[in-house]
Amino acid sequence: xxxxxxxxxxxxxxxxxxxxxxxxxxxxxxxxxxxxxxxxxxxxxxxxxxxxxxxxxxxxxxxxxxxxxxxxxxxxxxxxxxxxxxxxxxxxxxxxxxxxxxxxxxxxxxxxxxxxxxxxxxxxxxxxxxxxxxxxxxxxxxxxxxxxxxxxxxxxxxxxxxxxxxxxxxxxxxxxxxxxxxxxxxxxxxxxxxxxxxxxxxxxxxxxxxxxxxxxxxxxxxxxxxxxxxxxxxxxxxxxxxxxxxxxxxxxxxxxxxxxxxxxxxxxxxxxxxxxxxxxxxxxxxxxxxxxxxxxxxxxxxxxxxxxxxxxxxxxxxxxxxxxx
Numbered sequence: 001x002x003x004x005x006x007x008x009x010x011x012x013x014x015x016x017x018x019x020x021x022x023x024x025x026x027x028x029x030x031x032x033x034x035x036x037x038x039x040x041x042x043x044x045x046x047x048x049x050x051x052x053x054x055x056x057x058x059x060x061x062x063x064x065x066x067x068x069x070x071x072x073x074x075x076x077x078x079x080x081x082x083x084x085x086x087x088x089x090x091x092x093x094x095x096x097x098x099x100x101x102x103x104x105x106x107x108x109x110x111x112x113x114x115x116x117x118x119x120x121x122x123x124x125x126x127x128x129x130x131x132x133x134x135x136x137x138x139x140x141x142x143x144x145x146x147x148x149x150x151x152x153x154x155x156x157x158x159x160x161x162x163x164x165x166x167x168x169x170x171x172x173x174x175x176x177x178x179x180x181x182x183x184x185x186x187x188x189x190x191x192x193x194x195x196x197x198x199x200x201x202x203x204x205x206x207x208x209x210x211x212x213x214x215x216x217x218x219x220x221x222x223x224x225x226x227x228x229x230x231x232x233x234x235x236x237x238x239x240x241x242x243x244x245x246x247x248x249x250x251x252x253x254x255x256x257x258x259x260x261x262x263x264x265x266x267x268x269x270x271x272x273x274x275x276x277x278x279x280x281x282x283x284x285x286x287x288x289x290x291x292x293x294x295x296x297x298x299x300x301x302x303x304x305x306x307x308x309x310x311x312x313x314x315x316x317x318x319x320x321x322x323x324x325x
Contacts, residue, residue, distance in 0.1 A: 019277040019281040054076065071211075092209060093208055098205070112170065126207070128179060128206060150168040166193065267289060271289065
């Protein structure tokens with residue numbers, strides 16, 4: 001399909017179409033979400049930034065080698081290999097030639113079985129980077145106890161404006177960073193684990209690297225792929241894992257609406273639909289949420305609640321409070 005290539009004819013460059021929405025079907029659905037929708041148009045399946053790293057050398061049209069110290073990178077049948085070398089201060093990594101504003105970027109990596117270092121090292125870091133003072137990143141640390149931790153960190157103006165940590169393990173990891181405006185979503189193995197709305201909306205590159213910091217230790221990892229992932233928004237609500245059927249068709253399930261007080265499923269009315277693929281395209285007031293009457297039944301023995309009936313979606317009981325007959 002010609003969308004995957006670029007050819008010059010005369011003085012014109014023909015290549016991938018920019019994202020453009022033509023229809024959203026259906027164009028209405030319940031405020032609780034769950035409605036199957038189809039978005040049609042062009043430019044929905046950009047592949048020009050993807051890389052499986054199976055070439056004999058690094059694709060310099062897509063990546064710049066940022067390795068330093070004793071660090072190095074290599075590609076081939078075993079994909080992108082990052083190795084810092086045993087001397088302290090080693091960095092092995094790459095930085096993308098392209099940069100993006102709204103985007104969803106994914107890497108699949110493998111952390112092999114290794115010896116335990118005498119101090120903390122970073123086998124793998126995945127970064128959405130504007131500059132040294134402004135970046136969002138997911139990185140795995142390996143401590144001197146053999147424990148792995150996954151960290152999410154957002155820096156703005158040289159200061160951390162939010163962070164999150166959880167345990168993880170060696171083996172295969174899927175790390176994904178999604179940015180919509182100033183909000184960054186960190187997605188680990190298909191699940192959003194942390195959200196931060198304090199980033200900046202400036203074009204950023206992608207980086208993947210290993211670092212042994214100040215430890216004489218060979219920190220290493222394998223990156224199997226780098227993928228661009230298309231996503232859809234209904235105002236600021238995400239469909240972050242839609243099915244890209246083709247370059248002209250994407251389908252997914254609507255998220256719950258949200259009102260101006262951030263109450264889920266509490267808004268009825270028109271919303272803009274945006275698709276973030278080969279660029280960002282927005283169709284104004286393209287989808288309408290409506291309220292549906294619902295019967296809510298709870299049986300919480302701990303609080304003595306047997307039945308609760310609420311007939312208005314705007315009256316959702318907070319999880320910390322009790323309401324019953």
